[in-house]
Amino acid sequence: MKGTPLELPEVGWLDAARLAAGLDRHQRLDLAAHARVHPPLPAPGRDALLTLAEAVGLPGRGGAGFPFARKARATLTASDRTGAPPVIVINGAEGEPASAKDKMLLARTPHLVLDGACLAAAAFGAEEIVIGVAAGSPGEISVPAALAERELPCPARTVCLPERFASGESGALVRGINGLPVVPAPLKARAADGGAGGVRRRPTLLCNAETWAQLAIAARLGPDAYAAVGTAAEPGTTLLTVNRPGAVPLVVEVPTGTRLGPVLAACGLQPGAGVLVGGYHGAWLHPSVAVDAPLSRAGLTALGGALGAGAIVVLPHDTCPLGELARVTAWLATESTGQCGPCRHGLPDAAEALALLAAGAAEPAVLESARRALGAAQGGGACSHPDGTARFVLTALDVFSADVAAHLSGPGCGRPVRGVLPLPPAKGARLEVDWSRCAGHGLCAVLAPGLVRLGPHGYPAAPAVPVSRWQEHGARRAVNQCPALALRLRRPGG
Known part of the structure; x- marks a missing residue:
């Protein structure tokens, strides 16, 4: 060593x-x-x-x-x-x-x-x-x-x-x-x-x-002695990862049941626009609720939250909540293994809808369709990934409902997306359309139905979500067999 x-x-x-x-x-x-x-x-x-x-x-x-x-x-x-x-x-x-x-x-x-x-x-x-x-x-x-x-x-x-x-x-x-x-x-x-x-x-x-x-x-x-700290139902301590903007995460040990407000204050943070507790399979809490939220499984469950892996992220007021949500949801969709319907269809559909919503280009029906897809994904997967992702997204749509309304009724909240929610460096490829070549044959939607959707005039809608590992075979088929050579699979840095 x-x-x-x-x-x-x-x-x-x-x-x-x-x-x-x-x-x-x-x-x-x-x-x-x-x-x-x-x-x-x-x-x-x-x-x-x-x-x-x-x-x-x-x-x-x-x-x-x-x-x-x-x-x-x-x-x-x-x-x-x-x-x-x-x-x-x-x-x-x-x-x-x-x-x-x-x-x-x-x-x-x-x-x-x-x-x-x-x-x-x-x-x-x-x-x-x-x-x-x-x-x-x-x-x-x-x-x-x-x-x-x-x-x-x-x-x-x-x-x-x-x-x-x-x-x-x-x-x-x-x-x-x-x-x-x-x-x-x-x-x-x-x-x-x-x-x-x-x-x-x-x-x-x-x-x-x-x-x-x-x-x-x-x-x-x-x-x-172990039960000398914590709650009667959940004695002992628990480890939290508190993510701080512009700084490395801080792992904090606290007695179970400690209120979230003092933990944030000890880390130099305020509740901001909302607090994510439990990581990307966790749930969002409104600032008014987060301060007094007890950091125990039972306490957070009673508030509609989840302790999960104990990861905490505060969303500051100077970033677009829906843009942050869309970034993470797209990443979660690509991190699935595509083995079951909720991950193959529900998560990419939700990610596409959130990308449109963040850009101020979504109709209310698109958002409701995403809600239904996420609701249907819960409890139907081979693992807990669709359930956790659905909780992450649905609680965010509730906590940031004012921002959702602003993005549905106009160009959006006007705030930039600062990338506050931590993500690893991008690795997934993206499927791009060369519009100068595309002739609207529609073959790409047949070869890669989970990636490409045709718009009202028969032309492909450019996907906003990176290509998952399990989607790459279909994406390559679409690129190789496009009659107009209008598709390209671009990797980060390529």
């Missing part, structure tokens, strides 16, 4: 630090520093560890919040039934552009994450520990270095996955570990059950990096 440059996310905390303990004195906790900061780790047996997890009500700290104890019991039931030892998986493949909490843990305090995974591996007789990290992320260097420093209860390995939004979905992660394409499984299957849903057909206990770190904290503190 010496001399190796790492991108280390900034960290802060309100009240006492638990997961962030020691990071005021160390950039990264190697094993020696970790041992000085954290007391020795106990070694509970199978029943004791399950009892501890149930006593603290530990939820998964990814997007879904599924209780750790229920997931562990399901895995152990499958292991007992089949006689196959379980596999422990750490999900550190954080593909959410607005979130950096798992990157922070794996980069700066990897041994705390490994502590939790090793506790479960020893108590449950695991065959292997697998850590999934995003290729090019700090975890790609930090995690193998941490593994080399410590004794392990079973073999462990790191798997690098492409840095995509879908890579963090549990089914996609398991497929990637198994050497398959990193896309959600076409049929939903629990990793705990093994078979097609597990690592190498083994019952698999898969949790994200923060969940494993929280388990290690709970084991050291015990249920009563």
